[in-house]
Amino acid sequence: MKYTRRKFISTLGAGSAFLMLPAIPKFAETFFIDGRKLGVTLVGLGNYATNQLAPALQETSLCYLCGIVTGTPAKAEKWKQQYSIHDKNIYNYENFDEIADNKSIDVVYVVLPNSMHHEFVIRAAKAGKHVFCEKPMGLSVKECEEMIEACRKAGVKLFVGYRLHSDPHHQAAMKFRTEGRSGILYVQSEFGFKIGDPNQWRLKKSLAGGGAMMDLGIYAIQGARYSIGKEPISVTAQEYKTDYKKFTEVDETITWQMEFPDGHISNSYTSYSTPANRLYISTENRWLNLFPAYNYRGIRGSTNSGELNLPEINQQAAQMDAFSKCILDNSESDASGEEGLKDLKVIEAIYKSIASGTKVKV
Amino acid sequence: MKYTRRKFISTLGAGSAFLMLPAIPKFAETFFIDGRKLGVTLVGLGNYATNQLAPALQETSLCYLCGIVTGTPAKAEKWKQQYSIHDKNIYNYENFDEIADNKSIDVVYVVLPNSMHHEFVIRAAKAGKHVFCEKPMGLSVKECEEMIEACRKAGVKLFVGYRLHSDPHHQAAMKFRTEGRSGILYVQSEFGFKIGDPNQWRLKKSLAGGGAMMDLGIYAIQGARYSIGKEPISVTAQEYKTDYKKFTEVDETITWQMEFPDGHISNSYTSYSTPANRLYISTENRWLNLFPAYNYRGIRGSTNSGELNLPEINQQAAQMDAFSKCILDNSESDASGEEGLKDLKVIEAIYKSIASGTKVKV
Numbered sequence: 001m002k003y004t005r006r007k008f009i010s011t012l013g014a015g016s017a018f019l020m021l022p023a024i025p026k027f028a029e030t031f032f033i034d035g036r037k038l039g040v041t042l043v044g045l046g047n048y049a050t051n052q053l054a055p056a057l058q059e060t061s062l063c064y065l066c067g068i069v070t071g072t073p074a075k076a077e078k079w080k081q082q083y084s085i086h087d088k089n090i091y092n093y094e095n096f097d098e099i100a101d102n103k104s105i106d107v108v109y110v111v112l113p114n115s116m117h118h119e120f121v122i123r124a125a126k127a128g129k130h131v132f133c134e135k136p137m138g139l140s141v142k143e144c145e146e147m148i149e150a151c152r153k154a155g156v157k158l159f160v161g162y163r164l165h166s167d168p169h170h171q172a173a174m175k176f177r178t179e180g181r182s183g184i185l186y187v188q189s190e191f192g193f194k195i196g197d198p199n200q201w202r203l204k205k206s207l208a209g210g211g212a213m214m215d216l217g218i219y220a221i222q223g224a225r226y227s228i229g230k231e232p233i234s235v236t237a238q239e240y241k242t243d244y245k246k247f248t249e250v251d252e253t254i255t256w257q258m259e260f261p262d263g264h265i266s267n268s269y270t271s272y273s274t275p276a277n278r279l280y281i282s283t284e285n286r287w288l289n290l291f292p293a294y295n296y297r298g299i300r301g302s303t304n305s306g307e308l309n310l311p312e313i314n315q316q317a318a319q320m321d322a323f324s325k326c327i328l329d330n331s332e333s334d335a336s337g338e339e340g341l342k343d344l345k346v347i348e349a350i351y352k353s354i355a356s357g358t359k360v361k362v
Numbered sequence: 363m364k365y366t367r368r369k370f371i372s373t374l375g376a377g378s379a380f381l382m383l384p385a386i387p388k389f390a391e392t393f394f395i396d397g398r399k400l401g402v403t404l405v406g407l408g409n410y411a412t413n414q415l416a417p418a419l420q421e422t423s424l425c426y427l428c429g430i431v432t433g434t435p436a437k438a439e440k441w442k443q444q445y446s447i448h449d450k451n452i453y454n455y456e457n458f459d460e461i462a463d464n465k466s467i468d469v470v471y472v473v474l475p476n477s478m479h480h481e482f483v484i485r486a487a488k489a490g491k492h493v494f495c496e497k498p499m500g501l502s503v504k505e506c507e508e509m510i511e512a513c514r515k516a517g518v519k520l521f522v523g524y525r526l527h528s529d530p531h532h533q534a535a536m537k538f539r540t541e542g543r544s545g546i547l548y549v550q551s552e553f554g555f556k557i558g559d560p561n562q563w564r565l566k567k568s569l570a571g572g573g574a575m576m577d578l579g580i581y582a583i584q585g586a587r588y589s590i591g592k593e594p595i596s597v598t599a600q601e602y603k604t605d606y607k608k609f610t611e612v613d614e615t616i617t618w619q620m621e622f623p624d625g626h627i628s629n630s631y632t633s634y635s636t637p638a639n640r641l642y643i644s645t646e647n648r649w650l651n652l653f654p655a656y657n658y659r660g661i662r663g664s665t666n667s668g669e670l671n672l673p674e675i676n677q678q679a680a681q682m683d684a685f686s687k688c689i690l691d692n693s694e695s696d697a698s699g700e701e702g703l704k705d706l707k708v709i710e711a712i713y714k715s716i717a718s719g720t721k722v723k724v
Contacts, residue, residue: 185604185633185635185636186554186615186631186633186635186636186638188550188552188631188638188640190550190629192548194646194647236598236600238598238619238721240621240625240627241625242547242624242625242626253548253625253627255619255627255629257600257617259602262604263602263603263604263615264604265602265615265617267552267617267629267630267631268629269548269550269629271547271548273547273548273646274547274548274644274645274646274649275644275647275648275649275666276548276550276642276644276649278550278642280638280640282554282636282637282638283636284556284635284636285556285636285637286637287636287637287638289653291651291653304637357720357721358719359600359719
C-alpha cells in the first residue's frame with residue numbers, strides 16, 4: 001500500500017502536541033491518503049467497540065469507521081444504519097479474509113476476546129491490513145512474537161490499544177523523570193473494580209487467558225514501565241481470592257512488585273473485587289499522583305507543585321489518530337506490538353512468581 | 363495514686379467527640395486531679411519532644427508539661443526558662459529513678475531513641491508512673507511483652523504515641539468499614555521520605571532497631587490494621603536498596619503485603635529514599651483516600667462521595683488528652699501497650715519474610 005501524504009509533517013510541526021488538544025482542529029480534516037482518511041474496520045462489536053471506539057471514530061481526523069466484522073446479522077444491520085457503512089465493508093468471521101481485496105479498508109481493529117487476538121491479528125496481516133489490537137495483545141509471549149512476526153512478514157504495522165499513551169496526564173507521567181535530578185525511585189500503580197455479570201467472557205480462562213491481571217493489571221504494569229522508562233529485571237507476586245465461586249477459572253486479586261535496574265521499584269495491585277485506580281510516581285524529592293488514573297474520562301492529577309490541570313481528551317480518538325499518523329508517516333509508535341510483547345513478558349513472570357512463591361526474572 | 367474526677371464524664375457526655383474539636387473548649391480547664399492537671403515529664407528532648415510535644419502540652423486540657431529528663435545541662439536550663447519548669451522536676455538519666463518520690467509527676471513520656479524505650483518504660487513503671495511511649499514501642503515482641511508486664515505489675519497504664527488515633531481523618535478510616543455492606547477488601551498504605559543527616563541515630567541498628575520500617579512503615583501497618591479492624595494472619599515482604607552506603611545497618615525500602623481473615627489484604631511501602639504518604643481503603647463499592655495521610659498537619663481526605671472536609675487538630679495535644687482521659691477514667695485506650703505489641707509482631711514477621719523469601723504467619 002502506498003500513501004500520498006499532503007505535507008502532513010510540515011503543516012503540523014510538532015505533531016504529538018497536536019494530539020494533546022481537547023478538540024481536533026478543523027484543518028486536520030484536510031489530511032487524506034489518496035484523497036481519503038484511513039479506513040478502519042472494527043472486528044468484534046462488543047461494549048468497547050460500541051460505546052467507545054465507534055463514537056471516537058466520529059471524532060478522528062486521520063481515520064474513520066469504514067467497516068465492521070460481526071457474527072450477528074442484526075448487529076450488522078444496526079451499525080450499517082447508524083454509521084452509514086457500505087454493504088461491501090461488512091464482513092463476518094467466515095468471509096473475513098476476503099477483506100484482502102477491499103481497497104477502502106486500511107486498518108483492522110481487533111476488539112475481540114483476548115484469546116482471539118492472535119488469530120485475527122495474523123489473519124488481518126495476511127490480508128495486508130495494518131492492525132490495531134486491543135490489550136492484552138495476546139495470551140502469551142509466544143503468541144505476541146508470532147503476531148509481530150506475521151505483521152513484519154506482511155509489511156504492515158501493528159499497534160496495541162494503549163489509549164493512555166495519548167492522554168496528557170500519562171504523557172506527563174512519562175516525562176516526569178526527565179524534569180529533575182533523580183529518576184523515578186518508586187511507582188505505586190493499582191487498578192481494580194468489582195466485576196459484574198459472572199457469566200461474561202472475562203471470567204473464562206479459555207477466552208480471557210487470565211482475570212483482573214490480563215484486563216486491568218496490565219495498566220498498572222504499563223504505568224510503572226513508562227514512568228520509570230526501563231524494563232523490570234524481576235518480579236514477585238502474590239494472589240488472593242475473596243470469591244472462590246466467581247473466580248474458579250481466573251485471578252481475582254494480585255499484588256506484585258517489579259524491580260528495575262538501579263533499585264527503582266514499583267508496587268502494584270489489581271482486582272475484580274474492589275475499586276482502585278491510581279498511578280503515583282516519585283523521585284528523590286518530587287512526586288506525581290494520578291487519581292483516578294485509568295478512566296476513559298475524568299483523570300485528575302497533581303504533583304508536589306500543585307494541581308496538573310491538563311485537558312480532558314477523547315483518548316480513543318487521539319489513540320487512533322496517533323496510530324494513523326504512524327502509518328501515514330511510516331514512523332514508529334510507543335504502543336507497538338513490541339510494547340505489547342513486553343507487558344506479556346511481565347505478566348508471564350507474575351504468574352510464574354505466584355505459582356512458585358519466589359522472585360522471578362523477567 | 364488516687365484521682366478525684368470532677369464530674370468529668372457527666373459534663374462531657376460523649377467524650378471522644380470533644381477530642382475531635384479543633385480548639386479546646388474553655389470549660390475543660392476545670393478538670394483537675396486533686397486540684398491539678400496530670401503532670402507529664404518528657405524523657406529525651408530531641409526534635410519530636412522539642413518541636414511537637416512541648417508546644418502541644420501548652421494546648422492540652424487534661425495534662426501539662428511538668429518535668430523533663432535530659433543528659434544535657436544546657437538543654438535543662440533552656441527548657442526550665444522557656445516552660446517555667448521547677449528545679450525539682452528536672453532529672454538526668456542517672457537520677458531518673460528518684461522520680462518515684464515526686465508527687466507532681468503522674469506520667470513519663472518516653473521520647474528516646476527506639477532502643478531505650480524498653481529500659482525507660484520499665485524504670486518509669488517501677489517508679490509508679492503512667493507511661494506514654496513513642497512508637498515503635500520496642501525493638502521486638504519480647505521487649506514489648508516485658509514492658510506490658512512491668513506496667514501491669516506496677517499498676518500503671520501504658521500508651522503508645524499513635525497520634526493518628528486522635529486525628530479525625532484516621533478516625534473516619536477506622537469507622538469506614540461499618541458504614542456499608544461489605545468490610546474493607548483492600549488497603550494501600552505507604553509512608554516514606556528521603557532521610558537527611560547520614561549520621562543520625564535512626565540509621566544505626568543498635569539505636570533504631572531498623573530503618574524506614576521501624577520509623578515510618580509502622581504507620582502503614584497501623585493504617586491497614588485499624589481500617590480492616592482485624593489482625594493479619596500472614597505477611598510477605600520484599601526489601602530494596604538504592605543507597606548501600608547510607609543504609610549499611612538498617613532497611614531503606616520495604617514493600618509488604620498483609621493477608622487478613624476472609625481474604626482482605628493490604629499492600630504497603632515504606633522508604634527513607636522518596637516521598638510517599640497515603641492511606642487508601644476500599645470496600646466492594648466504596649473507597650476512602652487520605653493523601654497526604656501521615657503528616658502532623660494538613661491531612662486531606664476524600665471518599666467516593668466527595669471531599670471529607672474534616673477539621674485539622676493538634677494531634678499530639680489530642681493524643682495526650684485522650685491518654686490522660688483514660689488515666690482519669692481508668693478506661694482502656696486503643697493505643698495501649700497491647701496495640702504497640704501487635705505492630706511489633708507484624709514487623710518481626712516482615713523481617714522474617716524478607717530473610718526467608720517466603721510467606722510468614724504472624
